Amino acid sequence: xxxxxxxxxxxxxxxxxxxxxxxxxxxxxxxxxxxxxxxxxxxxxxxxxxxxxxxxxxxxxxxxxxxxxxxxxxxxxxxxxxxxxxxxxxxxxxxxxxxxxxxxxxxxxxxxxx
Amino acid sequence: xxxxxxxxxxxxxxxxxxxxxxxxxxxxxxxxxxxxxxxxxxxxxxxxxxxxxxxxxxxxxxxxxxxxxxxxxxxxxxxxxxxxxxxxxxxxxxxxxxxxxxxxxxxxxxxxxx
Numbered sequence: 701x702x703x704x705x706x707x708x709x710x711x712x713x714x715x716x717x718x719x720x721x722x723x724x725x726x727x728x729x730x731x732x733x734x735x736x737x738x739x740x741x742x743x744x745x746x747x748x749x750x751x752x753x754x755x756x757x758x759x760x761x762x763x764x765x766x767x768x769x770x771x772x773x774x775x776x777x778x779x780x781x782x783x784x785x786x787x788x789x790x791x792x793x794x795x796x797x798x799x800x801x802x803x804x805x806x807x808x809x810x811x812x813x814x
Numbered sequence: 815x816x817x818x819x820x821x822x823x824x825x826x827x828x829x830x831x832x833x834x835x836x837x838x839x840x841x842x843x844x845x846x847x848x849x850x851x852x853x854x855x856x857x858x859x860x861x862x863x864x865x866x867x868x869x870x871x872x873x874x875x876x877x878x879x880x881x882x883x884x885x886x887x888x889x890x891x892x893x894x895x896x897x898x899x900x901x902x903x904x905x906x907x908x909x910x911x912x913x914x915x916x917x918x919x920x921x922x923x924x925x926x927x928x
Contacts, residue, residue, distance in 0.1 A: 732914055743818075743905060744857070745921040751914045754855060790857060798870050801859040802914050 702727045702793045705804035714813050719763075719774070721808045723791030726772065732794040733774045734802065737766055737788060739787045740806040759783070780793045816840040818920035820906050826926045827896055835891045835923045837906030846889045847907040847917060848881065850874075857905070864888065874889045 707722040725731055730749050736744040755767045762783075765776045774791060786800025788809045792802040827833050839846050844874045848860040861871045863881055880892045889908075891928040893900055903924050 734916070736919075743921040744907075746916050746918070749916060761908075793913070796912075796916075800909070801862055801870055801872075802849070802857075802917060803845065803859070804857040806856050 701798075702731065702795045702803045704791050704793050704803055705807035706789075706791050706808050708808055709806065710809045712811040712813060713781045715783055716780050719776070719781045719785065719810065721758060721776040721789050721791075721810065723774045723776065723805060725774060725791070725793045727793055730797060732796065733765075733767065734792045734794070735759065735763070735776050736790045736804075737772075737787045738790065738807075744790065747776070755791065755814075776810050782813045783811075783812050783814065786810055816918075818906055818918050819906055820904075820920035820923050822923060823921065824924045824926070826928065829898055829927055830895050833893050833896055833925065835893075835904050835906075835925070837839075837891070837920055838887050839888045839889055839906065839908030840910075840918055841887070843908035843910050843918075845869075845909045845912060845915075845917075846881075846883070847909075848891045849905045849919075850902040851905065851906065851922075852902045860891070874879075893925075896925075896926050901925055901927045 703726045706812045734748040734749045742772045748757045750767045758764045780787045791805040821836045846863040851857045858865045861875045862869045902924045905922045906920045909915040
């Protein structure tokens, strides 16, 4: 069965600093991976997804993620944090054997300090 | 841009009462999902629905839960007899295709069971 682990429930960075949010997955089949962002009191918005094309995936708002099969990782990065990036970020894997459901990690709350 | 909508945004009910949460998926989408997020916990899959039938459900989705697509636009989640532990944010999602496709999430309905 597919699973996702996000290391670090809270990450704090200074404005302009590199953002790195970690995600490791477990999957018995080639995975389809997603990063979603949740702003306070809002729903989940897709940042980017990996579906077995290029291993480096670019998303919205300057975020990107690299799929590394050898490390079973799909870490999210952004070169320069902005105050508006403060939100909760969820990594998810699509469970293709179970009705296409998304299996989410526990989430990482990103705080951006001025 | 098309979006998933959910009503109501917040529902308060007494334990043992029935509630119906409503969702309008994106119009040309074929796959529909319900997820929930108990405060401070992971987003959890409840059920997926395709071609007018449930394609997968989690262990959470017991006999107290049901889903329906009563017409060409709405997708509903019914909880027959609510329990305190049903208090959560409930998200509806839809996708055009299966596991490789993006699931678009609605803003959620916050259910509070007293």
